[in-house]
Amino acid sequence: xxxxxxxxxxxxxxxxxxTFELVAEARRLAxxxxxxxxxxxxxxxxxxxxxxxxxHPLDTIFHTEDADVDKFLLDPVVDYxxxxxxxxxxxxxxxxxxxxxRDVAGRIAARLDAGLASDVTELRVENGRVQCIAPxxxxxxxxxxxxxxxxxxxxxxxxxxxxxxxxxxxxxxxxLEKPSGKTYGMAVESDVEEATGEIGxxxxxxxxxxxxxxxxxxxxxxxxKPLAEALGGAVGASRAAADAGWVPYSLQIGQTGxxxxxxxxxxxxxxxxIQHKVGMQTAGTIVAINRDGTVPIGETADLLVVxxxxxxxxxxxxxxxxxxxxxT
Amino acid sequence: xxxxxxxxLVPDPNAVRRIDPxxxxxxxxxxxxxNPFDEYAxxxxxxxxxxxxxxxTVTIFTMAPENMKESLRKALAMGADDAVMLSDPALAxxxxxxxxxAMAQALKKTGFDVILSGALSDDGNxxxxxxxxxxxxxxxxxxxxxxxxxxxxxxxKVQRETDSGYQVVSGPLPALVTVTMAVGEPRYASLKGIMGxxxxxxxxxxxxxxxxDRPAGSDGAKMEVVAIAAPKAREKAKVVEAADGPSGAxxxxxxxxxxxLV
Ligand SMILES: Cc1cc2nc3c(=O)[nH]c(=O)nc-3n(C[C@H](O)[C@H](O)[C@H](O)COP(=O)(O)OP(=O)(O)OC[C@H]3O[C@@H](n4cnc5c(N)ncnc54)[C@H](O)[C@@H]3O)c2cc1C
Ligand SMILES: Nc1ncnc2c1ncn2[C@@H]1O[C@H](COP(=O)(O)O)[C@@H](O)[C@H]1O
Numbered sequence: 001x002x003x004x005x006x007x008x009x010x011x012x013x014x015x016x017x018x019t020f021e022l023v024a025e026a027r028r029l030a031x032x033x034x035x036x037x038x039x040x041x042x043x044x045x046x047x048x049x050x051x052x053x054x055x056h057p058l059d060t061i062f063h064t065e066d067a068d069v070d071k072f073l074l075d076p077v078v079d080y081x082x083x084x085x086x087x088x089x090x091x092x093x094x095x096x097x098x099x100x101x102r103d104v105a106g107r108i109a110a111r112l113d114a115g116l117a118s119d120v121t122e123l124r125v126e127n128g129r130v131q132c133i134a135p136x137x138x139x140x141x142x143x144x145x146x147x148x149x150x151x152x153x154x155x156x157x158x159x160x161x162x163x164x165x166x167x168x169x170x171x172x173x174x175x176l177e178k179p180s181g182k183t184y185g186m187a188v189e190s191d192v193e194e195a196t197g198e199i200g201x202x203x204x205x206x207x208x209x210x211x212x213x214x215x216x217x218x219x220x221x222x223x224x225k226p227l228a229e230a231l232g233g234a235v236g237a238s239r240a241a242a243d244a245g246w247v248p249y250s251l252q253i254g255q256t257g258x259x260x261x262x263x264x265x266x267x268x269x270x271x272x273x274i275q276h277k278v279g280m281q282t283a284g285t286i287v288a289i290n291r292d293g294t295v296p297i298g299e300t301a302d303l304l305v306v307x308x309x310x311x312x313x314x315x316x317x318x319x320x321x322x323x324x325x326x327x328t
Numbered sequence: 329x330x331x332x333x334x335x336x337l338v339p340d341p342n343a344v345r346r347i348d349p350x351x352x353x354x355x356x357x358x359x360x361x362x363n364p365f366d367e368y369a370x371x372x373x374x375x376x377x378x379x380x381x382x383x384x385t386v387t388i389f390t391m392a393p394e395n396m397k398e399s400l401r402k403a404l405a406m407g408a409d410d411a412v413m414l415s416d417p418a419l420a421x422x423x424x425x426x427x428x429x430a431m432a433q434a435l436k437k438t439g440f441d442v443i444l445s446g447a448l449s450d451d452g453n454x455x456x457x458x459x460x461x462x463x464x465x466x467x468x469x470x471x472x473x474x475x476x477x478x479x480x481x482x483x484x485k486v487q488r489e490t491d492s493g494y495q496v497v498s499g500p501l502p503a504l505v506t507v508t509m510a511v512g513e514p515r516y517a518s519l520k521g522i523m524g525x526x527x528x529x530x531x532x533x534x535x536x537x538x539x540x541d542r543p544a545g546s547d548g549a550k551m552e553v554v555a556i557a558a559p560k561a562r563e564k565a566k567v568v569e570a571a572d573g574p575s576g577a578x579x580x581x582x583x584x585x586x587x588x589l590v
Contacts, residue, residue, distance in 0.1 A: 073470070073495075078463075098491055099489070099490060100490070100491065102455050102456070102459070103469065103471050106424075106428075106457070106459020106462075106463070107462065107469065109456065109459075110464050111463055115423060115550030116423075116456045117551060118455070136347075137451070141556055141558065142557045142559050143352075143553055143556050144555040144557075145552065145553050146552055146554045148551065148552055185468060186497055187498055187499055188495055188496075188497050189485075190495065191495045192495070192496075193493045194494065200491070239509075249474075249489055249508070249510065250490070250493055255448075256365075256448075256508070256509060258491075264584070285587055285589060287580055287583065287584070289576070293569070299565070302565055303566050303567075303583045304568070305570050305576045305580055306567065307569070307570030307571075307573070310573075311572060311573025311574075311576065312570060312580070315576070315577030315578075316576075316581060318577075319577055319578070319581040320581070323590055
């Protein structure tokens, strides 16, 4: 394994911050291994995105506009990733740890008979071998795993774990041919967007999350959204809030939701169950607002303010807004 | 229709977890339980059986040491028809890759129209197995399904959750489906179910029975654990009792200022 390939997740050519984080990490790894860094972009909008990626430190950008990628579930994209991997030869494949990324990773690992490391937050090269560092067992243990000898290794990488470093290195664009002899059966009939936020939750620098303490859907709109906007962040939620139907499940943070690692996480009216903490405990700074001073979120937070969220949030939003206008 | 539910047997989710520093494997203390996420898959399977009628069967499948056999009774008591275990000392220490390959070999043997799995395991927590399993079986994998809209006549149509909402996807069976908690709370076993479960069959397959012919267990694993450590401890939280809204807000604002976050 000397080369590194990143899987670029995007929607119609629009990609997210994690892609550029993966590119930077791929470059660093490839340099340490003495190999090259490549990217695969597939589906509508790929040609334009591939050009955009030329401003980042890659050697090759494989791309295809094949419409099957968006029409059928997973298989076409995995076929293209496999095609890219066959061209580069032995490689580490980096995939973002998102819902799609996890699906791609499991499938390509089996396809290439490769090891799979999940939710990795740090990568190292030791004696020419790639090591993956990841929190396990609900964050109670940090494990370091190494790929044994093998041609390929697959890694899902937690968004916000690495920083992006744009730099054009004259990457070569390579259009991939349609793999022959493939037929696809699982058709995507419709794709419905439910989340309202502009910024992807996993890559937001600030996440303002609400729980059962909000008491209904309205405070998410009237209290959390303005605060998140003032802080330049996104709104998240606990499972309890999603289960109650106050917000879509796509906003849920935790073991069965999204794992986020923002600079700042605000837990508002959230008690801090272990399944919730799994999704946010690696945030840079954690501030909790709860009327109960004994809640488990207090064990994870840097600051716990004991008080009524309905009083505190509007006042905080005003303070943040004032600070912003004073600045500009 | 033959439904197979993959169920991982995990340490009691409420017990304290730790990894043995010498073997670098999970210490299995306390009772063994069904992976909570797989209980949702069992629930989804039983709902399908109710919907599709008598010639639909639900088989529980696990890869686990044979001494965990009795832990499967709970799944049978919920209403599954029978269970199959893939048990072999040679499989100990398998990673995602070997586990998925071995499970695929066994499931080819048992046969299926649809496989239902949990989205992730409470102890492994990688969610990598179902995708790899589908690939080794050569069937489509429908992940994060919140609703099975239609199933029958060799086809399936589902709603699956995505990062930003949901998708409607349809295609041919056989297929593998992972379900989310939105399929509905797992049912409790009735007294009759518990009594009946005692008589239901749990059969066992060895690696050789399934034609597992490549290195398995830790020998076949593509990854090895080289180190384990405790996470960096966070400093204890500063706790501020807010007399009123403005003072609480000020405390947060000052704290964020100090850390250059506003
Ligand atoms: C298998 C499994 C998986 C799970 N996965 C997840 C997951 O991914 N994510 C997740 O979040 N949960 C998950 N859960 C659920 C989890 O166990 C908790 O039930 C859930 O996180 C609780 O949500 P909450 O903190 O919003 O609600 P609660 O625990 O009810 O907490 C509400 C908090 O609001 C405070 N409050 C109320 N009113 C006010 C007020 N006016 N001002 C200030 N504070 C107030 C209360 O003091 C309380 O602490 C999972 C559970 C299981 C079994
Ligand atoms: N040893 C196993 N036996 C049966 N099913 C398993 C096993 N390991 C994983 N699975 C299935 O794969 C899902 C995801 O597990 P994981 O990839 O380990 O997070 C679980 O919910 C199970 O349905």
